[in-house]
Amino acid sequence: MKARTYGPFPYSPIHRRPRLEWPGGARVALWVIPNIEFFSLSESMGAGGSGVKPPDVPAWAARDYGNRVGVFRLMKVLDRYGVRGTVALNSDLCVQHPEIIEECKARKWEFMGHNESNTRRLNELRSGRESRTIRSALDTIAKATGSRPVGWLGSGLQETWDTLEFLAAEGCEYVCDWVNDDQPYMMRLESGRRLVSVPYSTEINDKPAFEKRNRTAEEFRDMIVRQFDVLYEEGAESGRVMAIALHPYLSGVPHRIGALDAALEHILRREGVWRATGAEIARHYMSRKATH
Secondary structure (H helix, E strand, O other): OOOOOOOOOOOOOHHHOOOOOOHHHOOEEEEEEEEEOOOOOOOOOHHHOOOOOOOOHHHHHHHHHHHHHHHHHHHHHHHHOOOOOEEEEOOHHHHHOHHHHHHHHHOOOEEEEOOOOOOOOHHHOOOOOHHHHHHHHHHHHHHHHOOOOOEEOOHHHOOOOOHHHHHHHOOOOEEOOOOOOOOOEEEEOOOOOEEEEOOOOOOOEHHHHHHHOOOOHHHHHHHHHHHHHHHHHHOOOOOEEEEEEEOHHHHOOHHHHHHHHHHHHHHOOOOOEEEOOHHHHHHHHHHHHHOO
């Protein structure tokens, strides 16, 4: 899209929209997004690191713990509650850690594109590299998993003015970088293509909660619970999305995993919660739009 003062969608106050109905009359679509990422030891850790030149062993090792140990704790908890994750996947992980891909596939989790590596972001690439990077990431994930992703979350949620067009041209159906709503909405691009924005979260997200705001595990649990309770009440009038963004090296450590377990137990004791993937949310929303 061209540089502009507002996004490629109309401003829409939530109380003036048609009622959004989820399958089975659910009030809330529960969407859990494990960010399964790969960081190269030979590259700068960027915004998530300590500013130390490579090899930044402590910062790198903490993240590698997530891939060696933490992700499997997350899987065990999500399995307990029958929740299928939507993996925000760095495509480099397909080559480096195919064992993790195998475990995700066994659980029928969804995969969405999340750049090649978290050490490289779209808005930092040289001119002309972005479209090739997006295509390479999606192609690599498709080869490793057997299905091409239809969703995308940028590393650091970063985009350029061209990102949405490149994603739509590669067959993506939804994008999660725009954290400005509690419901999906339609993006209409200058090419005539469309993308659904599915509500991700930088609030109910363990990375800013633990690394920027220094929340305890109990405080993060309470944040999840309070967020859900409000959305559940509002969802009686029109459906909401409850996104929980997780990173295995943060929520997958022993002293925090119980907080996630307790939060999911609270959420899933209620009726009217749809356990959904990103593609299911986007496609249901598109089908509803097509009939109105």
